Amino acid sequence: MNLEDVHRGIHKHKSRKRIGRGPGSGTGKTAGRGHKGHKSRSGYSRKPVFQGGAMPMVRRIPKRGFNNKWSVEVFAVNVATLDKAFEDGAEVTLELLAEKHIAKGTFDEVKILGDGELTKKLTVTAHRFSKQAEEKIAKAGGTVNRIAPKRTPAERVAAIDAGSAS
Numbered sequence: 788m789n790l791e792d793v794h795r796g797i798h799k800h801k802s803r804k805r806i807g808r809g810p811g812s813g814t815g816k817t818a819g820r821g822h823k824g825h826k827s828r829s830g831y832s833r834k835p836v837f838q839g840g841a842m843p844m845v846r847r848i849p850k851r852g853f854n855n856k857w858s859v860e861v862f863a864v865n866v867a868t869l870d871k872a873f874e875d876g877a878e879v880t881l882e883l884l885a886e887k888h889i890a891k892g893t894f895d896e897v898k899i900l901g902d903g904e905l906t907k908k909l910t911v912t913a914h915r916f917s918k919q920a921e922e923k924i925a926k927a928g929g930t931v932n933r934i935a936p937k938r939t940p941a942e943r944v945a946a947i948d949a950g951s952a953s
Contacts, residue, residue: 856947857940861915862894866923867903875907881934895943896936905929 807818820827836843864884872887873879881897884890890897899911901919908928914936916924921931938946 857944859896859936859940859943860894861896861898862890862892863898863900864889864913865900865902866905866920869899869909869911870903870905870907873907873909876909877907878910878912880912895938899924 804814805812806814807816809815817827825831836845838844868889869879872889873883877883881890884897896914898915898917899913899920900917901921901923905923905927909924910930910932911924912932912934914934916931916933924931
């Protein structure tokens with residue numbers, strides 16, 4: 788085998804397949820759709836859960852609990868955790884919280900809660916703050932920076948719907 792053989796048959800700009808352009812093209816007449824039936828018709832689309840007419844898995848499995856796809860996943864961090872993890876005068880950001888393995892998993896927003904004591908002057912950047920947390924941060928001489936959520940509830944639903952369609 789030669790090095791040139793690796794790329795044999797691979798074309799950078801492959802020309803598109805011209806479907807339904809006569810018998811000489813190889814994809815004429817039925818245009819690769821077979822003969823008759825639902826799938827051969829224009830405008831055909833199958834539901835993502837369709838399983839050949841059998842009862843779909845989605846309907847066979849029992850449903851439990853409540854799932855709100857519009858809800859915002861909020862990750863809570865207490866001021867006591869910030870007091871342990873950061874030095875005096877540090878700037879607390881979402882990136883640093885993730886780096887120090889404080890904010891784990893998937894979430895949309897971070898909320899700072901007021902449980903515990905804060906003895907260090909910190910500049911805390913997060914989406915939400917409880918009243919107690921704000922008071923404790925201010926009392927310790929720190930500052931609070933609110934950031935806008937990364938996506939609105941409508942954008943969340945669009946992303947979820949796009950994920951379930953594929």
